[in-house]
Each structure stands twice: as structure tokens, then as C-alpha cells.
Amino acid sequence: MASMATMAASVHQPQGRNQRTPRGASSNKSRLGLATLGLATAAVWVGLRGHLTGPPAPLALAESASSELAFVVPLASGNWGILQCPSVRSSSQVARLAGYDAVPGGKPVADEDEVPMEQKKVRLRPGEETESMQFDRVAKKIRWLKQLKGKFVPVGAKPWNKHAFTKVCMQVRLMPKQAANTKIINQVTEELRRITGMHPRVVKAKHNVAKLGWRIGDNCGVAVSLFGPKMYDFLERMNTIILPRVRDFEGIYPNSIDNFGNFWMSLDSQEPFKELDELIDQRELVHSFDIGILNNCMTQPDGLALMQGYGFPFGETRPRKVKTKVKSFEKKKVEVKKRVR
Known part of the structure; x- marks a missing residue:
């Protein structure tokens, strides 16, 4: 380690302005710097992962890490070690902060606030009533009939018949x-x-x-x-x-x-x-x-x-017809095409 330190010091020693360097010395220095950096990284890795030394791990051991990637790599000492990488992020940091944590590439997840098609509010046609509106109308008629006197009761069917x-x-x-x-x-x-x-x-x-x-x-x-x-x-x-x-x-x-x-x-x-x-x-x-x-x-x-x-045989409910609005210029196009034909 001392020789490595002295080598690094010699490599990074500053030079004066008037001091000249021979041709090819700069490339040699860069090579020495990269070699020194690689040796230092290997030494740090050996110190941190020394307990993982041993024979090459089988594939099952590499896949056993839950939600993490594992690779079998050679160490500087000649032994083998397992390099574990952190799991892939399911979503970006901004999305996680916003409360959305979904796995990318999966099936689209429907929003919880979205109402199903069966429960969506249907626009009523002119004169159409819902069941609650129909029963309210009958209740109002019952109250109105009970307020009338006997000779003023209208002729016809009554709600209680x-x-x-x-x-x-x-x-x-x-x-x-x-x-x-x-x-x-x-x-x-x-x-x-x-x-x-x-x-x-x-x-x-x-x-x-x-x-x-x-x-x-x-x-x-x-x-x-x-x-x-x-x-x-x-x-x-x-x-x-x-x-x-x-x-x-x-x-x-x-x-x-x-x-x-x-x-x-x-x-x-x-x-x-x-x-x-x-x-x-x-x-x-x-x-x-x-x-x-x-x-x-x-x-x-x-x-x-x-x-x-x-005993009337009833089938399934008839689907409602969806009215589509056609713009005036589209109608004119259709009319022009018919005339051309």
C-alpha cells in the first residue's frame, strides 16, 4: 500500500511552469493514474466484501436474492465474490412522492376514482323518469288524494288499488x-x-x-x-x-x-x-x-x-341508443359525395 501511495504521489506531483516533460510522458502518466485507480478500487472492494470470498456461486444462489440482481465477479486476490445490485426502481422519485408506485411495463391499473360503466349516470330522455322519481310521484298523488273530500275525488285508478x-x-x-x-x-x-x-x-x-x-x-x-x-x-x-x-x-x-x-x-x-x-x-x-x-x-x-x-316471456334489456352529433360541414360533405355519385 505504501508503494501504491508513493506511486500516486509521484504521478500527481505538480510541475513548474518552466519544467519541461519529455514526449510521451503525459500518456504514461495517464496510464499510471488509471492503473492506480483500479488497484485502489480493488483494495476497497476486498476490504468491504472480504467475507464473500469462496468458490463461484451457482446460478440458483445468484437468483435467490429477492428483487435484487446478483453477479459472480472475480476479485483481485484471485478468489470469487457476489456483486449484488439494488433492485430496479418501480417508478420515478417524483411519481413516488406523488403517491404512485407502479411497476413499469405492467398492465394499466384503473383509477380508484373512476366509476364503472354500469354505475355511470345516464342522461334521461325528455319525459323519462328514474325509479325514485316514479315512486315519489305516486307518493305525492297519495297525499293529494287523501287531502280531498269524498265528492271531489277524481274518477280513475287509485295508487292503493x-x-x-x-x-x-x-x-x-x-x-x-x-x-x-x-x-x-x-x-x-x-x-x-x-x-x-x-x-x-x-x-x-x-x-x-x-x-x-x-x-x-x-x-x-x-x-x-x-x-x-x-x-x-x-x-x-x-x-x-x-x-x-x-x-x-x-x-x-x-x-x-x-x-x-x-x-x-x-x-x-x-x-x-x-x-x-x-x-x-x-x-x-x-x-x-x-x-x-x-x-x-x-x-x-x-x-x-x-x-x-x-307469464309474459321477458328477455334481456335493450341497449340504449347513443346519439352522435354530426357537424354541419360533415353533413354537407356527405351530401356532396352523394350528388357526385
């Missing part, structure tokens, strides 16, 4: 040119009469609708309403005959029930109705049927429970 079906509405909507055709009106009237057992009425337009071409007083469809035994007879046939004959039927949608518990659905053609098989050769028009099942439940959950208890 037993839940039951009140009416079934069935109608066929027609375009102006179709409704102006007498053969089509007679065909639709006969079809509804065979299905329901009652003679339907021709519906007249009450407003002017320029988009559909309707004028006040023009024929716009045929409709019929069922009450009492005929209503329950139709509901029984609907569950046992009509719905099983619907093509690709997977159950009716629970969210087709409105805020007051009434159910509305549409059938695309006359195929599900067995009563109309005899009229297939005389058919002038293939049209759809709109069916409405009304009750006195006043809330969507109560209406759903009533229909499930009666």
Missing part, C-alpha cells in the same frame, strides 16, 4: 296513399276483426302533418280497444300462440315499459297471427301492428312485476 290490466290497444298505422285505398282499409279492418273479435274503427287525422302528408280528417289507420274478458282472452293467446310464432323471438324487452307501467310493442307483419293464414292469398299489403297493454300500476317496476306474474 290492486294491480291489474285495464285495456289492450291494437292499431295499424297507414300512410296517406295506403289509407286512401279502399281495398287496403277493408283488408286491415277484417284482419283486426278476426284477431280481436271486435269490429275496429277507422282513425282520422286530428292535425296537419306535412312530413307524412296527413291533413285533418284524412284516414291514417285502423284501431281497436279491448276490455274485460276479450282483453284477457287476447292476452292468453298472445302468450301461447302469437309470441311463439314470431321469427327469431328472444323475449320481449323490459325497458319497453313506460314510466306508468304500460307496455308497448310492435309486430313487423301478419305472420305471428294464426287467424290470418286464410287471408294470405287476398292480402293487398304487408304491414305492422302496434300493441299496447295498459294497467293501473303507475310505475315501471310494478308494471314489470305484473306482466312477469301473468
